[in-house]
Amino acid sequence: MKVAILAGGLGSRLAEETEIKPKPMVEIGGRPILWHIMMHYATYGYNDFAIALGYKAEYIKKYMVDYCSLSSNLTVNLKTGKIDQHGGSRPDWTIDLVDTGLKTQTGGRIKQLAPYMNNETFMLTWGDGVSDVNLHELLAFHRSHGKLATLTAVRPPARFGHLQLDDDQIVEFSEKPQIGEGWINGAFFVLEPEIFDYIDGDLTHWEKEPLERLARDGQLMAYKHNSFWQCMDTIREKKILESLWESGKAPWKTWEDYNASIINGTSGLHRNSIDANALSSRA
Template structure:
């Protein structure tokens, strides 16, 4: 099964970082957030990626072409020009890098990926958000309901601290998940090829007419997830993710947890308890 990743937006709300690179190439730790997303999918044995490029897409191309050499030890014969790689990480990824236009909207980018998705069920996410979502549970949910589209919905962290007041006195102050507001689109979609018929042109915004019409047609289902989820829209978001990574307690770094031997069959050892499609919040 292929995984589509939208990585072509301008990233204007993260302008401090995106003047010289696309947002998916903004680093958390020593690797771009795109790498973190791909590692998450790879943990669940999804390893065929189709990346929709746009703004500064050449930087993502160069990163993928150079990935193995930059993450390996090298022996260079300067006379012959021969380069041998040894050691290092060489993930079993196949990555298709597709130019989907500089100003193409999200729906248009998705439709431009249609020839590469193999006319079968595929996954889709944005290149700027991480989670500890169990992707196999998500896929099982999608297959059970039999509709065209599954959208993961989440309650995002608040952007501001939440004070608890006793009169004029603050008795508690903390940053908590947004538990009192509604669900929002957290991306991490599972989709059928029929969704391409809902996208009219490059100008189509996926979050508007296509999703609205899929909902009207009864073809859009929500997978409610209450575990860790964080997008990287602003510099503040980036700093929060970096802080979690530096602490050694990054909730989305599930690929370093102990796995069951059955992982090769796509069934990881770790599971989150919960009810129906919910998972318990993983505390950080």
């Protein structure tokens, strides 16, 4: 199954980083957040990617082209210019890098990826958010309801510290998901190829008319994810992700769980159970 990733936006709210690189190439723990997202999909066996490029597309192309060399041992013959790669550790990924235009909107980028989806069910997410969503359970949920589109619904992390007060005294301070608030679109979609008919062209915003029409037609379902999800729209959010990574407890680092399951002789990823009740949703 193909995985589509949108990686073409300007990332203006991360201007400190994105003046020189596209937002999906902003690093967490020394690796682009795009790499973290792809590692999560690969953990579940999804290794075939199509990435929609736009702003500073050449930066992502160069990274992917150089990845094999940078992840290998090299023997360089300066006289002949021959370079032999050997050893090292490289993921078994196939990646279509598709330049979808600088000013193309999200819907337009998705539609331009249609020829790469093989007219089959595919997954889609943004190149700036990580999660520990169980992709096997997400796909099973999608197949169970028979609709055209499933999005992963999440509760946004609190932007500011949550305070629990007893009169004027603070008895609890924490930054945690806003359980009392509504669900939001967390991306991590599963989609049928018919969704391309809902996208008019390059200037279409996926989050507006296409998702609204899918909801009106009864073709949009939400997989409710109660565990970790975090986007990276701002420097503050980048620092949150960086801090989690440095702590050694990054919840989205699912490939560690996967490797442990192989070593222990268990099958699959044993994540927290997820409430997979259907929910009609508008983004």
